[in-house]
Amino acid sequence: MDRKMNTSILIAGGACLIISLIVAGVVVAVLVKARGDRQQEIQKVAEKDAADMAEVARKRVNEDSLCAEERKMLEANQKGNTALINKDFNGAIIYFTRAINLYPKNAAAYSGRGVSYNKTEKHPEAVEDLTKAIELNSKDAGAYSARGDSYRRLGEDQKSADDHTKVIELDPENAAAYAARGIVLRKLKNYPEAIEDFTKAIELDPKNANYYADRGFVYQTIKKDLEAITDCTRAIELNPKCSWAYSTRALATKDPKKSLADLFMSNALSKQGY
Numbered sequence: 001m002d003r004k005m006n007t008s009i010l011i012a013g014g015a016c017l018i019i020s021l022i023v024a025g026v027v028v029a030v031l032v033k034a035r036g037d038r039q040q041e042i043q044k045v046a047e048k049d050a051a052d053m054a055e056v057a058r059k060r061v062n063e064d065s066l067c068a069e070e071r072k073m074l075e076a077n078q079k080g081n082t083a084l085i086n087k088d089f090n091g092a093i094i095y096f097t098r099a100i101n102l103y104p105k106n107a108a109a110y111s112g113r114g115v116s117y118n119k120t121e122k123h124p125e126a127v128e129d130l131t132k133a134i135e136l137n138s139k140d141a142g143a144y145s146a147r148g149d150s151y152r153r154l155g156e157d158q159k160s161a162d163d164h165t166k167v168i169e170l171d172p173e174n175a176a177a178y179a180a181r182g183i184v185l186r187k188l189k190n191y192p193e194a195i196e197d198f199t200k201a202i203e204l205d206p207k208n209a210n211y212y213a214d215r216g217f218v219y220q221t222i223k224k225d226l227e228a229i230t231d232c233t234r235a236i237e238l239n240p241k242c243s244w245a246y247s248t249r250a251l252a253t254k255d256p257k258k259s260l261a262d263l264f265m266s267n268a269l270s271k272q273g274y
Contacts, residue, residue: 073102073109080112092116107136111143123150141170145177152184160184175204179211186218194218209239213248220252228252243269 080095096113099106114129130147133140148163164181167174182197198215205211216231232249235242243266250262 069102073099073106076102077106077109077112080109080116084112084116087119089116089119093120105136107133107140110136111140111146114143115146118146118150121153123154126150127154139170141167141174141177144170145180148180148184152187157184157187161188173204175201175208175211178204179208179214182214182218186214186221191218191222207238209235209242209245212238213242213245216245216252217248220248225252225254241269241272241274243274 076095076099080092080099083089083092083095093113093116096109096116099109100113103109110129111133114126114133117123117126117129127147127150130143130150133143134147137143144163144166148160148167151157151160151163161181161184164177164184167177168181171177178197179201182194182201185191185194185197195215195218198211198218201208201211202215212231212235216228216235219225219231220228229249229252232245232252235245236249239245246262246266246269250259250266253259253262
């Protein structure tokens, strides 16, 4: 009885040992696999990090190169603006051209060069550049204004009026835009709207003698002589060297002596470049 019991105990113990060894082996295998998987994961992360660092380095090289080109472009733009302010229009054209060559989508450079062409009476070139500037930046009121002036000088008055209207839409407080459109409307013989534009310009900038003289000219054209004399007299008060205010008042006045005196003054100022 005792032998049988001992034998059963030994067999049971051996079975437990075998099961323990099997379990341990499985655990070790699992741990080894887990460790291997972890190593692979670490390796993948390392490889990804290396790839990311390489991409960052590549982009940095490109950015450094781009920054160098941008610096050259900005420098050319700045020199062009300085030349434009100093009325060195031919110099401005050279610098803005350099900026455009460095960056063909440079709206500011096209605008600056277009203005420079306008100032040098190269109006077809001005229209081309300013149109490109507007394509790149449709909110550039200065480009519309300069193109409107070039259109007027090329005899394309309606296009000129449309451009000045666009300036007013972008900048409703721009007195010069109303006056510029008024000049075009006067050429188009739309006298009532021309007067409205000069009146608005005066409201926005009541110390500008030119606006009074321009409105006075329209009044004289439509034979409203009293209004013309009033406006031209005000223009002369603000700017005694406004030559065309004298000539317009001379045409509007009924007093021969006063008319002759105004014509004499207008002629004298014109000879001086006023």
